Amino acid sequence: MPFAKLPAPPYYVVCFSSARTDGDNGYGEMAEAMEELARKQPGFLGLEGARGSDGFGITNAFWVDEDSIAAWKRNVDHLAAQKWGRAEWYSHYEVRVARVERAYGFSKAEV
Numbered sequence: 523m524p525f526a527k528l529p530a531p532p533y534y535v536v537c538f539s540s541a542r543t544d545g546d547n548g549y550g551e552m553a554e555a556m557e558e559l560a561r562k563q564p565g566f567l568g569l570e571g572a573r574g575s576d577g578f579g580i581t582n583a584f585w586v587d588e589d590s591i592a593a594w595k596r597n598v599d600h601l602a603a604q605k606w607g608r609a610e611w612y613s614h615y616e617v618r619v620a621r622v623e624r625a626y627g628f629s630k631a632e633v
Contacts, residue, residue: 526568526584531622533567534585540607540615542577549611556603563597565590577613584622591619 542549560566565586573579585591594600607615 524570525627526570526582528568528584528625531625533622534588534591535620535622536583536585536591537618537620538581538583538615539618540579540581541613542573542579543611543613544577547610548606552603552606552611556600559597559599560594563590563594565593588619 557569560569560583567584567586569581569583571579571581583594585594
């Protein structure tokens, strides 16, 4: 997953850290569907994520405001995915929501 192209702050980030259970059990298909659905939600700005071979992963979803985050949390399809996640896909997860006040980066330019 490439870096999200984000506007200048402020904006919000939902950090979802998770430990997966063994096996796919439909996880990959649902993850793709949820990403596609999130991208269509009002206030969505971008997504970045990574998962290690040990099953630990972090997904950062960026949003314009807290109302957009709350609307996404109430989305019926997202609620169903959350239920499956607790039942089948995750042994542990943590959700953290924060307002991004500053953002900067570095990119080595090709010469």
